[in-house]
Amino acid sequence: MTRIxxxxxxxxxxxxxxxxxxxxxxxxxxxxxxxxxxxVEAESRDSSTIVVRAARAVAAFKAGQHIGVGVDLNGVRHWxxxxxxxxxxxxxxxxxxITVKATGSGGVSDHLVHDAKAGDxxxxxxxxxxxxxxxxxxxxxxxxxxxxxxxxxxxxxxTLAQAENPPSVHLIYSARSLDDMVALAELRAYADTKPWxxxxxxxxxxxxxxxxxxxxxxxxxxxQSIAYVxxxxxxxxxxxxxxxxxxxxxxxxxxxxxxxxxxxxxxxxTANFTASSRTSNAAANxxxxxxxxxxxxxxxxxxxxxxxxxxxxxLKSGKVRDLRxxxxxxxxxEPIQTCINAAACDVxxxx
Amino acid sequence: MTATxxxxxxxxxxxxxxxxxxxxxxxxxxxxxxxxxxDSIRADIESDLGADDAAYIRRLIRIHRYLEISGRxxxxxxxxxxxxxxxTGLLATAKILENMELGHNIMHGQWDWMRDPTIHxxxxxxxxxxxxxxxxxxxxxxxxxxxxxxxxxxxxGYGRLRxxxxxxxxxxxxxxxxxxxxxxLFFEYGISMYDATLEEIKKTxxxxxxxxxxxxxxxxxVKPQVLKDYVAFPLLSGIxxxxxxTANFTANIIRNVxxxxxxxxxxxxxxxxxxxxxxxxxxxxGEWYLRQLMGSANIEGSTLFHTMSGNLSHQIEHHLFPxxxxxxxxxxAPQVKEICVEFGLPYTTGRLGKQSFEVWxxxxxLSLPDDVRERLxxxx
Numbered sequence: 001m002t003r004i005x006x007x008x009x010x011x012x013x014x015x016x017x018x019x020x021x022x023x024x025x026x027x028x029x030x031x032x033x034x035x036x037x038x039x040v041e042a043e044s045r046d047s048s049t050i051v052v053r054a055a056r057a058v059a060a061f062k063a064g065q066h067i068g069v070g071v072d073l074n075g076v077r078h079w080x081x082x083x084x085x086x087x088x089x090x091x092x093x094x095x096x097x098i099t100v101k102a103t104g105s106g107g108v109s110d111h112l113v114h115d116a117k118a119g120d121x122x123x124x125x126x127x128x129x130x131x132x133x134x135x136x137x138x139x140x141x142x143x144x145x146x147x148x149x150x151x152x153x154x155x156x157x158x159t160l161a162q163a164e165n166p167p168s169v170h171l172i173y174s175a176r177s178l179d180d181m182v183a184l185a186e187l188r189a190y191a192d193t194k195p196w197x198x199x200x201x202x203x204x205x206x207x208x209x210x211x212x213x214x215x216x217x218x219x220x221x222x223x224q225s226i227a228y229v230x231x232x233x234x235x236x237x238x239x240x241x242x243x244x245x246x247x248x249x250x251x252x253x254x255x256x257x258x259x260x261x262x263x264x265x266x267x268x269x270t271a272n273f274t275a276s277s278r279t280s281n282a283a284a285n286x287x288x289x290x291x292x293x294x295x296x297x298x299x300x301x302x303x304x305x306x307x308x309x310x311x312x313x314x315l316k317s318g319k320v321r322d323l324r325x326x327x328x329x330x331x332x333x334e335p336i337q338t339c340i341n342a343a344a345c346d347v348x349x350x351x
Numbered sequence: 352m353t354a355t356x357x358x359x360x361x362x363x364x365x366x367x368x369x370x371x372x373x374x375x376x377x378x379x380x381x382x383x384x385x386x387x388x389x390d391s392i393r394a395d396i397e398s399d400l401g402a403d404d405a406a407y408i409r410r411l412i413r414i415h416r417y418l419e420i421s422g423r424x425x426x427x428x429x430x431x432x433x434x435x436x437x438x439t440g441l442l443a444t445a446k447i448l449e450n451m452e453l454g455h456n457i458m459h460g461q462w463d464w465m466r467d468p469t470i471h472x473x474x475x476x477x478x479x480x481x482x483x484x485x486x487x488x489x490x491x492x493x494x495x496x497x498x499x500x501x502x503x504x505x506x507x508g509y510g511r512l513r514x515x516x517x518x519x520x521x522x523x524x525x526x527x528x529x530x531x532x533x534x535x536l537f538f539e540y541g542i543s544m545y546d547a548t549l550e551e552i553k554k555t556x557x558x559x560x561x562x563x564x565x566x567x568x569x570x571x572x573v574k575p576q577v578l579k580d581y582v583a584f585p586l587l588s589g590i591x592x593x594x595x596x597t598a599n600f601t602a603n604i605i606r607n608v609x610x611x612x613x614x615x616x617x618x619x620x621x622x623x624x625x626x627x628x629x630x631x632x633x634x635x636x637g638e639w640y641l642r643q644l645m646g647s648a649n650i651e652g653s654t655l656f657h658t659m660s661g662n663l664s665h666q667i668e669h670h671l672f673p674x675x676x677x678x679x680x681x682x683x684a685p686q687v688k689e690i691c692v693e694f695g696l697p698y699t700t701g702r703l704g705k706q707s708f709e710v711w712x713x714x715x716x717l718s719l720p721d722d723v724r725e726r727l728x729x730x731x
Contacts, residue, residue, distance in 0.1 A: 020416060074402050276473055296460055296463030296464045298463075298468055298471055
């Protein structure tokens with residue numbers, strides 16, 4: 001196939017065969033991965049489960065991993081990362097299932113929940129991520145979900161539901177109310193029929209946020225479990241703190257969906273994107289990724305919250321401020337994550 | 352370095368005198384006001400860009416590809432004269448669209464706001480003898496920054512032609528009408544050789560003779576082009592190989608002549624102004640806008656004509672706002688014209704025949720040394 005493509009390239013030069021294949025069907029693109037939405041099912045008033053059929057099979061992903069989804073909104077392409085919510089496949093698969101919660105800010109999530117329909121074409125990044133179950137799952141698992149953080153944990157539970165000898169699993173699912181909880185009926189069915197599974201549905205709107213005493217009451221053996229937590233940043237900080245105090249950090253795995261960025265008082269500067277010949281004002285609070293994108297620069301991006309390091313570009317000059325910690329840093333040549341760094345003065349980036 | 356009030360005052364006065372060729376009788380306040388009004392036209396368009404604009408460029412790309420496929424498919428039977436004619440026509444149209452409305456505009460970054468890596472100035476490569484990278488450097492940077500500045504804007508005559516009496520006459524200008532015919536026929540090679548040589552000569556510390564290096568880098572881009580049009584497709588058409596060869600050659604020539612005609616009408620008709628480096632030093636934003644306005648000329652025509660010229664028929668609007676999507680130039684032209692009328696500024700435009708005639712007439716007139724021209728009473 002690659003030989004045919006490279007011969008075909010002689011005829012299409014300087015374009016690629018993809019540029020002609022996509023005229024027939026966008027899913028024929030070989031250089032990038034696309035998919036077509038098969039179903040959109042509402043899970044609650046602001047979340048939906050979307051099943052996408054990828055143009056080509058991707059390697060069997062692990063429960064807890066995520067994919068990148070690209071959507072054109074108002075002519076502009078936006079990318080966001082979503083956890084896969086379906087069970088692990090047995091082998092390479094074209095079926096990818098995500099469960100999306102609308103944020104109300106008019107972006108990708110809102111579009112997917114409210115406007116997307118079967119037949120729509122999406123751009124995809126293959127599954128990746130290391131928020132996955134341990135290889136040999138014999139020890140008890142404690143899964144803590146806050147709001148939309150349920151998605152990777154759903155994938156894990158659905159996978160274990162098909163396993164031969166699953167370990168004991170306790171899911172603590174915290175959301176504002178029961179109405180906001182996704183797949184509640186399915187989870188209750190597991191709790192009723194599977195002796196290894198326990199569900200605690202915590203309505204934070206009524207009972208407030210979970211604190212450490214409550215955790216100890218819900219799951220007295222929490223220190224003996226391997227724990228996975230996914231949810232809003234304050235919840236992750238709190239949970240991380242409890243495990244740290246108990247000296248058990250290595251038995252806790254955290255999956256972040258957002259990152260808390262500082263509101264900075266200081267000065268920004270101008271950002272010069274040297275390879276793209278673009279310069280723009282860069283506010284002290286604005287990530288360099290967002291400054292670049294607003295100027296039309298093709299900024300590499302991935303999780304957009306400082307974890308995956310896909311967005312790293314070399315800093316040519318100037319200093320940047322890490323928006324998570326406030327730390328000002330930067331040497332010429334230093335690779336900088338553009339999604340969580342802002343200009344601390346005039347900067348130049350090689351992108 | 353601290354300056355005293357006296358130093359600053361003197362500088363301002365000097366600037367006003369220096370920029371007089373740009374600002375004429377306008378006051379500084381007026382020039383700034385013009386700048387603000389043009390800035391706001393720009394801001395309005397930028398905030399309005401959306402799905403319709405994205406749909407426009409995607410549609411145009413599809414049209415181009417279908418035209419090209421039909422052209423090349425028809426030419427598989429190019430041994431039959433009707434197929435040769437139809438195929439050449441289709442392919443020439445495709446190449447013109449690709450060069451002007453697509454290539455030139457996409458490489459200006461006009462569509463970068465879409466964040467589509469396949470329609471982006473950093474990745475787009477075009478069906479032309481000059482590489483995108485070389486083109487962007489000489490065009491986006493040099494020509495648009497130094498527009499119409501003699502000695503800095505190499506597009507003023509492309510190093511060979513005398514297009515304004517501000518340029519000094521040389522002996523080889525005597526033949527420049529003939530030279531321009533050749534440049535027109537082989538425009539893509541003319542431009543690419545001229546650009547490639549410039550770039551290579553700049554790299555003074557690289558090994559080897561600059562001209563040899565230039566030719567080698569040129570071949571890197573030209574080779575796949577030559578293979579595609581003159582080897583691969585002819586061979587693919589079997590017995591039509593020789594006629595497909597001539598058809599592809601003709602299509603390229605048609606594209607060259609068309610783009611050359613449009614481009615030369617952009618800056619060389621009568622009434623377009625030229626400037627010196629000293630005159631533009633310390634230029635303000637408003638003055639930059641004025642220089643772009645006075646250094647450019649539009650061509651009047653139908654919507655189809657505008658599209659086929661890559662909207663370079665709106666040369667003035669393009670020079671004022673090089674990175675605004677070309678489909679918006681027709682919309683803002685009346686607003687630009689209104690500002691010109693209000694402030695008594697020139698807005699040079701005319702139909703293709705008239706603009707083109709003025710260009711060739713100037714070339715002919717300027718091919719003569721100035722004293723001969725004066726004796727024969729030929730204006731230029």
